[in-house]
Amino acid sequence: MLHDIWTVAWKEWREYLVGQGGGRFGRLRSLAIILIAGAFIAFSSGAQWATSPLAFLLSSVYLPMVLTLTMVADSFAGERERHTLETLLASRLSDRAILFGKIAALTSYGWLLGLVGAVLSIVIANIGALHEAPFFYTPQTALGIVGLGVLASGLIAGAGCLVSLRAPTVRQAQQTLSLLVIAPFVIGVIGMQLVPESAQANLLNTLSGLDGRAALLVGVLALVTIDGTLVAIALARFRRDRLLLD
Amino acid sequence: MNQVPLQTEHLTRTFGAINAVDDLSMTVPAGIVFGFLGTNGAGKSTTIRLALGLLAPTSGQIAVFGHMLPAEGQAVREQCGVLLEHTGLYERLSALDNLDFYGRMWNMPAAHRKARAQELLTHLGLWERRDQAVGAWSKGMKHKLAVARALFHHPRLLFLDEPTNGLDPQAAAALRVDIAALVQQEGTTVFLTTHNLAEAEKLCSLIGIVRAGRLLALGSPEELRSRAGRPEVEIIGSGWNAAALARVSALSQVASVLQEPNRLVVVFTNNSHVETAPVVSELVAAGAQVEEVRRGNASLEDAFLSLIGGR
Numbered sequence: 001m002l003h004d005i006w007t008v009a010w011k012e013w014r015e016y017l018v019g020q021g022g023g024r025f026g027r028l029r030s031l032a033i034i035l036i037a038g039a040f041i042a043f044s045s046g047a048q049w050a051t052s053p054l055a056f057l058l059s060s061v062y063l064p065m066v067l068t069l070t071m072v073a074d075s076f077a078g079e080r081e082r083h084t085l086e087t088l089l090a091s092r093l094s095d096r097a098i099l100f101g102k103i104a105a106l107t108s109y110g111w112l113l114g115l116v117g118a119v120l121s122i123v124i125a126n127i128g129a130l131h132e133a134p135f136f137y138t139p140q141t142a143l144g145i146v147g148l149g150v151l152a153s154g155l156i157a158g159a160g161c162l163v164s165l166r167a168p169t170v171r172q173a174q175q176t177l178s179l180l181v182i183a184p185f186v187i188g189v190i191g192m193q194l195v196p197e198s199a200q201a202n203l204l205n206t207l208s209g210l211d212g213r214a215a216l217l218v219g220v221l222a223l224v225t226i227d228g229t230l231v232a233i234a235l236a237r238f239r240r241d242r243l244l245l246d
Numbered sequence: 247m248n249q250v251p252l253q254t255e256h257l258t259r260t261f262g263a264i265n266a267v268d269d270l271s272m273t274v275p276a277g278i279v280f281g282f283l284g285t286n287g288a289g290k291s292t293t294i295r296l297a298l299g300l301l302a303p304t305s306g307q308i309a310v311f312g313h314m315l316p317a318e319g320q321a322v323r324e325q326c327g328v329l330l331e332h333t334g335l336y337e338r339l340s341a342l343d344n345l346d347f348y349g350r351m352w353n354m355p356a357a358h359r360k361a362r363a364q365e366l367l368t369h370l371g372l373w374e375r376r377d378q379a380v381g382a383w384s385k386g387m388k389h390k391l392a393v394a395r396a397l398f399h400h401p402r403l404l405f406l407d408e409p410t411n412g413l414d415p416q417a418a419a420a421l422r423v424d425i426a427a428l429v430q431q432e433g434t435t436v437f438l439t440t441h442n443l444a445e446a447e448k449l450c451s452l453i454g455i456v457r458a459g460r461l462l463a464l465g466s467p468e469e470l471r472s473r474a475g476r477p478e479v480e481i482i483g484s485g486w487n488a489a490a491l492a493r494v495s496a497l498s499q500v501a502s503v504l505q506e507p508n509r510l511v512v513v514f515t516n517n518s519h520v521e522t523a524p525v526v527s528e529l530v531a532a533g534a535q536v537e538e539v540r541r542g543n544a545s546l547e548d549a550f551l552s553l554i555g556g557r
Contacts, residue, residue: 003353004351007347007350007351010347010350011336011339011343011347014339014343014347015336015338015339018339018343082336082337083332083333083334084332084334084335084336086295086300086330086331086332086334087328087330087332087333087334088334089300090298090300090323090326090328090330090405091323091348091351092320092323092324092351092352093351094320240299240300240301240316240319241300241301241302241316244295244300244301
């Protein structure tokens with residue numbers, strides 16, 4: 001089973017790293033995201049970057065999620081669109097091996113490139129503050145970036161595979177995913193406007209008074225639960241006879 | 247282990263109101279090329295999908311090497327190689343990567359994968375371009391690579407859905423030789439769909455003809471040809487006279503004689519062994535001159551068209 005998962009992940013990574021055509025474009029897009037998101041802000045932040053909540057959120061959540069998001073729609077819908085899915089499904093690989101292999105490849109892609117972005121941004125921040133002593137993330141921040149990055153990337157990988165599994169085209173999968181990503185923010189903003197101002201103030205007070213570590217722990221547990229649920233749903237929806245949409 | 251590669255019992259698969267496969271019962275014996283012929287939309291590809299567990303039957307049963315489908319689909323797919331309607335190649339990857347992926351899938355060791363890839367790519371004339379992305383290749387080259395991928399892990403049962411489609415005549419002929427050799431040397435069973443009836447006639451020892459999902463006929467090419475019409479002999483010559491025609495018509499195996507100025511068509515009775523010598527002897531004895539004798543068996547195409555109602 002593990003060998004089969006590794007085999008699928010190997011193929012996915014091979015397409016990410018050495019694939020020509022669309023693969024080359026994907027690599028350039030990821031590089032651009034890392035540079036734009038990480039480099040510019042880090043350069044102007046200087047030594048503050050190492051302890052900045054923005055740097056933490058960018059490296060641990062934003063970059064892994066966005067980088068995974070750029071690839072995930074292609075996972076099944078791309079195979080379907082390029083007529084490789086049927087041959088893959090006709091192979092000896094089990095449902096779990098195919099699904100977990102793709103999720104593993106996507107998660108590791110977003111996570112590892114997110115780490116590259118984190119390292120790159122701290123290097124650029126150091127370059128931007130040459131007059132100061134060299135600095136790096138604190139161990140807690142570094143650990144948070146490493147750990148949270150996996151979960152954030154896994155969240156998008158799970159949700160994306162779930163959407164891509166039945167989407168007839170990559171474009172449709174991307175559109176559905178975009179809606180899913182935007183929806184929580186839109187619902188949040190509209191929801192807040194419906195709440196009385198006094199309640200809004202109470203909520204903000206409560207949130208700002210939260211212990212940072214406790215909030216992080218709650219966030220991690222929530223992500224683990226959501227990631228696991230998404231994978232379980234995707235596995236339940238992985239039906240070979242339903243995946244061959246004509 | 248059950249050695250019957252493929253067996254169906256009243257297999258039916260519907261899509262809405264359409265019966266893609268309709269009450270199909272057949273057995274494909276081991277170590278042969280089985281030809282599955284039919285027009286577009288006859289249910290050939292659906293049958294392959296059912297045999298690989300990619301679709302579930304609406305009713306009836308299908309088993310591959312004794313494994314029931316779709317429940318034991320993975321056990322079936324372990325033993326199969328496929329070339330489906332589309333090549334299924336990863337066009338961003340090189341030929342070697344494509345083969346390597348499928349070799350890894352079948353747990354082949356790295357050295358074995360490398361050797362097998364070299365063997366197949368060299369045989370198909372693709373070795374020099376092994377590191378190129380497949381997307382830049384011609385359709386025929388992709389098709390050859392897809393064939394190599396299907397054969398890569400030495401499957402016991404090979405599904406080939408129109409394998410020579412898109413190949414040039416030389417490559418198609420070479421592939422036919424390879425398929426025949428595969429069956430002979432490795433004992434592989436090949437389930438072949440094709441629109442090329444001459445190809446089916448050359449390769450297949452058992453043929454099923456389907457129309458609208460229903461199996462119309464199952465038999466060897468000879469059996470199917472014989473069903474298409476009575477065997478006949480065409481005789482080119484001159485001097486046909488009443489006595490000559492009467493003597494030929496009197497032969498027990500002759501059903502009828504059609505006369506034209508320089509041509510005589512002698513139609514034999516069904517199931518009779520076609521012997522031209524007595525016919526020629528009678529004609530010559532009656533004073534006719536015989537220049538050429540041609541056996542006029544019905545072709546598989548005749549049989550196919552007569553069965554599906556095209557002739």
